[in-house]
Amino acid sequence: MRRENSGESVKAFDAGASVRNVRTERRGGSFFRCAAAAVLLAFAPACGAPFGSAPAGAPALSAEQKELNRASLEMVWSTVNERFWDPEFRGVEWAAVREKHMAWLDRASTMEEARGVMSAMIDLLGVSHMTIIPSAFLNGGLNDGAPGLVETAPPEGTNPAGEHGSAFVLGHLPPVAVTFESRGIDDDIGYIRFDCFMDPVFLMTRFNGAMESFLEREGVVIDLRGNMGGVGAMVMGMAGWFAVEKGASMGTIVTREARLDLILNPRPSAFGGRLAVLVDSLTVSSAEMMAAGLQETGRARIFGGRTMGMALQSEVILLPNGDGFQCVTGNYISPLGRSIEGRGVIPDVEIASADGAGAGSDEALEAAVAWIRDGDNDNR
Amino acid sequence: MRDGLKKLLSFAAVSAAVLSVLPGPVFPSGADAAGGELPSGESICDRFVEVSGGIEAFGLIRNRVTKMTIEMAAQGLKLEATVYAAAPGRFYSIVESPAIGRIERGVSGDVVWERSLMTGPSVKEGEERAMMLRETAFDRNIHWRKAFKSAECTGIEKIGGTDCYRVVMTPAEGEPHIHFYEKESGLLARVESIVHSSMGAIPQVSSLGDYRETDGVLVSWSVALEIMGQHRSIKTVSIEHNVEMPEGIFDLPEDIAAILSAKQGG
Known part of the structure; x- marks a missing residue:
């Protein structure tokens, strides 16, 4: 089915679209077929409730790891505070979220939970390209050896030649x-x-x-x-x-x-x-x-x-904890x-x-x- | 995404080339701030020339080839750059890495140009051209009277815990640069400036350090650059003076000449 768009339809969409809703709607399952995009955009799920999702048997955090996670949350918060393009933080009271999430982080008992807290904090901004990337996915990360090559899978039905x-x-x-x-x-x-x-x-x-x-x-x-x-x-x-x-x-x-x-x-x-x-x-x-x-x-x-x-x-x-941001x-x-x-x-x-x-x-x-x-x- | 990267890296290369600086001896007259009066900006700049080796020592240098690394540790990037510069204002730099491809910039006569694998060839105009012509003048901070029409000391500030004279350096055209010269050593410690590119104007802070005597003059071998919230460390690997330059190194590349020719209707 084909439809030609006019300038008016573009403007109408502009006026009515909610950024957050559109993004959520469009990040549906088919998107994640594109593995390479997932590398950039979706390492860690954004968690509304940061606890309770750790896999059974996940190793508990040592005191040193907890300190590194605190330093990491601090770096995430301050980097956003200093460099996020919108000084109004898209309406989020950014100064207030640090303490609250640091308190949550202190309750995290696994790396999964710690990443969930940081993800929840940055997800408040409701934008793409804002992700905590587990160290195992990084080039030269803390995992054993380099990560594997990310295959960029073409969408189904398209010509995979090249x-x-x-x-x-x-x-x-x-x-x-x-x-x-x-x-x-x-x-x-x-x-x-x-x-x-x-x-x-x-x-x-x-x-x-x-x-x-x-x-x-x-x-x-x-x-x-x-x-x-x-x-x-x-x-x-x-x-x-x-x-x-x-x-x-x-x-x-x-x-x-x-x-x-x-x-x-x-x-x-x-x-x-x-x-x-x-x-x-x-x-x-x-x-x-x-x-x-x-x-x-x-x-x-x-x-x-x-x-x-x-x-x-x-x-x-x-x-500081080896993850990427x-x-x-x-x-x-x-x-x-x-x-x-x-x-x-x-x-x-x-x-x-x-x-x-x-x-x-x-x-x-x-x-x-x-x-x-x-x-x-x-x-x- | 990382589109700012290429631009910033090329800025870094230029900055490093421009910031080769030098040392020397004593503070001239009784104009020390301890007496309540600030020295003149001119005397501070002249003292810098002296402590860097003196104008005669610099006069013996006809050209310079500088190899350096540019590291952005937080982003996990490291690049290699080479800058060829010759008096009075011939300039060619090349930054290369698999991450960005190759970026060449040059000043050939009054033509300022760039060739980038990512963004293509271009001839610079307007503010960007004017800035490049000013910034690539050979040993600009030594022959500062040619580059700046005035130097005014406006106060003393601490830079990295060290008292520095704040000197407003005003070029014939373009925005002033703020230079900070260490009160005690006379060395240039920091430069605050606006970098112009085809993409826009960007504030930049360069902190100089690791001064070393190099062929009779003092040169900074380390520059820490703050630009658009990013930190990059520029380390000089080698400096050679008065060398045989590669043939044609300052010539216009063919595609740049073709752009000029098309522009002139040739």
């Missing part, structure tokens, strides 16, 4: 292997798909090479379905291939200290043909920034399903001034089956190809 990068490590995050695919659709359209914005040496080299080979084509399709996001700077580098004028911005990252414009650097030989971007409910974070930026600057037409709505800047720091430091605002967090990117052409095209059929891709070839109807 070249796989080797294990890439970014800071404390576990290794990830990027999958990249580029091919021609007949002789007139180029198609590019990748599953995350990681491993810039592997990914940007291939993306740049593909774009150089597509410069004479009528159109290009960028397939961001199932893309878990990653290093946002690559959004600017990729979009530079489609920039028509210097100074165009893919949006703004708002932090406590500054507003950072995601300014494009037009490539010396940029691509001037039609650009279609495919998205779905598993399109996350930097992938959403790319889709929103290209859509709202009028450079691309977006096909598929509404995206996850988890578009924030974050970083992972190491806690993924902390939000910036809010992404689209070129038209919309926060994508909790809202997602609404495609220009919504296609209900975008999350999992049936075997042998890919309605979103077919619609994008048809739009590119029907060049007279719309200049975008």
